[in-house]
Structure formats: C-alpha cells, structure tokens
Amino acid sequence: MSCAQPPGEDDSARPGGYKSAARARGAVEAAWRIEWPQLVAGLTRVTGDIDTAEELAQDALVAALEQWPREGIPAKPGAWLMVTAKRRGIDRIRRDATFARKLPLLGHDLLTEEQTVYETPGASAELGIPDDLLRMMFTTCHPALSQQAQVTLTLRMVGGLSVEEIGRAYVVPAASVAQRIVRAKRQIREQRIPYEVPESSELAARLTAVLEVLYLIFNEGYAATSGDDWVRVELCDDAVRLARILSGLLPAEPEAHGLTALLELQSSRVRARSDESNRLVLLPDQDRTRWDRLFVRRGYAALGLAHNAALRRGVPPGRYALQAAIAATHSMATSAADTDWRRIAGLYAILAQRFPSPIVELNRAVAVAMVHGPAAGLELVDAIVAGGQLDGYHLRYAVRGDLLVRLGRREEARTEFLRAAELTANAAERQLLSDRAADCADDVG
Template sequence: MNETIETVFRIESPRVIAAAARIVRDVGRAEELAQDALVAALEQWPQTGIPDRPGAWLVAAVRNRAVDVVRREQTYARKLVEFGRNLEDTPAPSSPPDADDIDDDLLRLIFVACHPVLSAPARIALTLRLLGGLTTAEVARAVLAPESTVAQRIVRAKRTLAARRVPFEVPVGADRAARLSSVLEVVYLVFNEGYSATAGDDLLRPGLCEDALRLARVLAALMPDEPEVHGLLALLYLQASRTGARVAGDGAPVLLADQDRGRWNRLFIRLGLESLLRAGTGPYSLQAAIAACHVRAVRYEDTDWAGIAALYERLYALSPSPVVVLNRAVAVSMAQGPQAGLALVDRLADEPALRAYHLLPSVRGDLLSRLGRDDEARAEFEVAAALTDNARERQWLLRRAQHPSAET
C-alpha cells in the first residue's frame, strides 16, 4: 500500500506543490507542505482506502495546511491585502482548472522556477524537481551533471526565491520573454524524462509527457507569435505520436525500425505538422523538422536519413552538444553506412559530458554489430547496461550483449 501511495504522490506532486506555492508564495515551504500531505496520506489511506481522486485529496490536504501556515504566521487580514483576494475564494481542488487555462498553478510554478534571479542551470534543476517530480539523481542524469552539484543548485535556488520574494505569477511583457528560453528548455526536459525514463521499472512515464505537452499548448496559446514555442509544441506532438508503439507487451522497448506505424497517433501527427508550419528555425523547430521526417515516412526504409543528418548539422550550429553529434552519427550511419557513423561516434570517446551517458556505448555497440564486430559490440552493450538506471533498458541491452547481431 505504501509503495502505491508514494507512486500516486510522485505523479501528483507537481500539482500539490503548485497548489501550496500559490498560497504560501514560497516554493521551498510548499515542497515541505507537500511532504506533510504525503505523510497524511500514508497515515489515512491504509485505513480508508485510496480515494477515487487521490490527486484532488492531496491538493485539498496541502491547501488546508498552507492556509493554516499563512494564518499562523500573519493575520488573515494582512494576507488578504497582500494577495489581493480572499483565500477562502480560491477554487476548491476538487474542481481542477481547464487543462489549457492560462490561470494555471503549474504554469505559475514553472515561471517562478525560471525567474532570472536564478542561474540557467538552477532554473532547470529546480523546475525538473518541482514540476517533473524527479528525484535529485534523475535531474542530474537529465542535465548530465553530478548529483551533488544538482542538489546544491536546488537548495540555493529555493533560498534565493524566498529571499528575493519572487511573486507567484505568470509574468508579462519583457519579463516573460526573458524567461521563455528557460521555460521551453524545462518543458522539453520534462517531456524527455517521460518519453525515456532515466530510472525505474518502466521505459515511459506518460504522466510527464502529458504535463509537458499540456504546458506547451498553454505556452503556445499565451505567446502565439513566438515561433520557437510552436517549434517545441510541434516537437512534443510528433514525439508523443509514437509513444503507443515504443513499448512491447512485456514492457521492452521497440526500436523505430520495428514499430507498427499503424499505432502512431494520427491526430498528434496532424497537430504536430500544423504547429511546425508556425515554427521558426530555432533548436526546437529543427528537432521538430527531424521528427517530421520520421512521421512522414510510410515505411522505415523510406526515411530521409540524409535530410535528417543535414538537419542535425544545422542544429549543432545553433546548439553545439555532444548528444547532437551522437544523434547525427546515427543518421549518417543510416545514410552512408555504419563505418561512417562509427567514425563520428569515436570522436566522442573522451567527451566528459557523455562519460556516464549509456546511449554512447549503446550506439557504438549497434554500429559495431552492423559491421560484424560482435565481440566489441558485446562489450559496449554491457557497458551501456551498467550505466542505465532504467530496468527495461538494462534488460534490453543485456539481451543485445548476448546476441549482438540481433536487431531487437
């Protein structure tokens, strides 16, 4: 029962923290109050059973605790003046706001966590922790940084927001534009964690994908003239369209080449391609264009790998990253052969940022297996399996190590 409750809390924690932060105006304290709500659930649910709407129960519990904190620390009248409204008039959590309503606590929370008083790395780490519900270790893997460094960023970020009394609101004008790039990056990273979970027993965390996609829709409605917002929305729609075909019945990953394209979500593909028409030439727009190459291919064999490689080259010019180089190497290997791709991958061997990145040896192992160098491929797959914290990926990589030449 406790494990189930903790799983529910992990899924709902962003909304719970956002609900508390709206009242106490302090993300650090809001997170503490959310933990109090978890303790209450651990105490009560084993006796009463898990509520039909556990998220609403947790939000109600944390809201009540937050109101109590406010009343204890300052008089209720003073809080009414400060907030400009009556706390008792706050909509009850049992009636959640519309999914695309801009007056959204989650959106407020993400803009607070991306306030310019914080460094860019701190904004990303804090928002992944609060909005994505990731552990510190998962955030570290998502941003390719040491766990101790990420932990310090999160603690300092919460202290800074409290000390500077950053308002819990969606900014307007130039302030909104200044925070946009960090907001987009955070939404993108949250989606990625849901699309390919860094840890746990499941390859996917659909709730994170849904939250990221919803926030991207909200941002597009809020800023319809921002091409890169539409680029991100297009990217998330197109990536999410393939989710249903990425996992086999036993939970194992299904490679792109083996996916049943009839299971791809045609509505998401249509919406993604429509958003792409409003996108620009920024990093997210280019990634969306790459995703569009995949969804436009009727068969895997029809994929325009040369075009994808060219798009990755343009992406690298805008956002130099070893991960972009690795992805381009895969496209080059499909367009020009595995030896050409391996030459690019081998240049990344000493890249510090990829030292613990399991996809580097995984890609290298695949290229070696395609070249018939099975013993070397086996060693690479074993290294990759040791580096990943995702149980499904580890199992799949160990199977590849046993049969390097197999494609699945």
C-alpha cells in the same frame, strides 16, 4: 450559482440521493484536478505567497465537499472555487491576526478585492487566469532554483500533480518530493523571487529555462532514466499539456510552438515504444499503426505555427523547431525503410552547426550512417570518443555497438553493449542492451 437541486435539502433522503452525492463528490475531484493550477496561481497573485494560496485553495476544496452534494454542482466550478477561496481568506484575515501577518508586504491585500469578489464572482474568478499561470510557470522555473527543484515545483504548481504522482514518475519517495517542494518554496520566499512574467528584455533568456524544464519532464517520461518502466505515458502527457498551455499563452514565441510540435510528434510514438511485456521496442521495429495520428496532426499544426512565428520575427528555426522537423520526417514514413534519412542528416547538420553539442553530434552520426554507411557514422562517433565527451553516457556506447555490429565487428560491439548496460539505471533498457551483447557473443561463438 447554478444548482442541480434546491439548496438545503438532505441529498441522501431523496430518491437516488446517494447517487447525486457521489456525482457531486466526483465533480469536486474532477474540478480540483483541472482547476487547481489556475486556482493556486490566481491566489498567489492575490496573496503574494504560494503557501498561503495553497491553504486558501484547500479551504475552498473543503467547502466544495460540504456544499456541492447539498446545493448542487455550480455551472463554473473554477469560478466557484476561486470566489470561495477569496472569501475564506477575507474571513480569516478578519478573525486571525496571525494569518493576516503571513501575507508578505509585497502581496496584494485580499481585502482590496472584497467588493469585486462579492459583487461579480464569476467575472473576478476568471479574470487574469492565463497571466497567472504564466507568472507561476516563470516562478517555478526561476534560474535561482536548481533544475531538480524547477522540474518538481513545475509539475506540482503548474501541472497539478500530487507529490505521490511525482514520486511515482521519478521513482523517488513521496516524502523526498515533498521536501524538495518545501525547500523550493522557502527559497522563493527568502530570496524574494518575484511572481511575475519577466520584462521583454529578459523574456527570451528566461523562456529558455521554462522550455528546458518542460523538455526534461517529457524526456523522463519518454525514456525513463531509472526504474522498471521504459515509458511513463502520464509524464509525457503532462509535459505536452504544459507545452500547449505555454504556447497558448505566448503565441508570438516561435520556440514555444516548436517545443509543442516536438512533444506532440514524439508523443505519437510513445505507446509503440514498449510491448505488452514492457520490453523496449526500437524505432525500426515499431508497429507504426500504433502511432497516434492525432498527435501527428497536432504536431504538424504546431510546427506550422512555429514556422510562421519565426518568419514574423525574422529569425531562423530554433532548437526545438529543428528537432520537431526531424520528428515530422520520421512520422511521414509509412515504414522504417521509407524514412528520408538524407533529410534527417541535413537537419542534424543544421542543428549541430547552430546548437552544437556532443549529443546532437551522436544523433547526427546515426543519421549519417543511414545515408553513407556505418563506417561514416563510426568515424563521427569516434571523434566524440577521442574528445573525451559523453564518457558516462550509455547511448554513446550503444550507438557505437550498433555501428560495429553492422560492420561485422561483433566482439568489439559486445564490449560496447555491456558497457552501455552498466551505465543505464533503467531496467528495460539494461535488458535490451544485455540481450544485444549476448547476441554478439552467440554470433562470435
């Protein structure tokens, strides 16, 4: 261990000691936030049980809070926490028969790792961490869990968010989040859901669920479904971070890169989607100088990796790669008027053909309207309406209202905007839709 000061001295008795202690506590907090997912994932591999892994991780945190201010900040905080957690586990097994019985029969015995822990702590602590994170991600996104449980557990176990942070992001009480996590862990334990990466024959199907969870997390941050805030930047950032981890762990998977590209490109616009008063700013009205060009460059790079991986596989672009290509087309335009809507409409046509859904068709209608006029777009939307699809989806009414405004049919548009406002639970979005309805009423009057 590399120490910033001689061990054993009372830090507060030294000149500047309180500052050193505060710095050490800050280092513990930072290491905990950064290393927690890897730490718990690695300990879950060792013990076979998520709850036990969290207990040992907490033990390591307490030890760091006690020792780092006194002994100094280690050169490799994550390795220190892992070794300390394993040592605490070994000590507890020896003195506590009840704790030893908590380890499931399928888990690895901590005692078998004792030699490695004590002889080469740095190496053992970091060995296999990427695989552990991948195992954890496939466990938290297991199809046996509900989608709500998958999202919550992934944010907690892989994203490292606290229950309070998840609660703020989804506008639910922290106690409700904690209950979801407890139920999900119990289900994993009772159904003996394996902590493993699926076999290659199952990987594609299971990867789809993992990608979908990350996409859902991002979308909740990008366009919050409820609450007062229209955009929740922290949730978007967490989804992007998790997507980057996944694509790094699965570099040969085209859609892992495709999702990363999509989230990077969409993230470039996050801070331009609302103004200082928290009012929603639509894409045509956004200040494009506020678009983050670093995210754009990262998105382009990830899209290139998705393309290359697809070529190596001999497969066409996937759902996320196609959406990323659409987002990239928007990012290339220096103004709304410069947008290549013909290319976007073509990409949506491919997306609708290969991955048909009414929401894709609704987005295609918007693009078609920009190329061929609002009447052409309205025809596509009315086909969705005639099919009885998206009746409870507020954006169906919002898109139809916008097309009706462009056709001069403002009274009809007002009805659509009012219905859209009724259906959304987000305050900022409801205000925008209500304002648009009021504008239509003023124009008619």
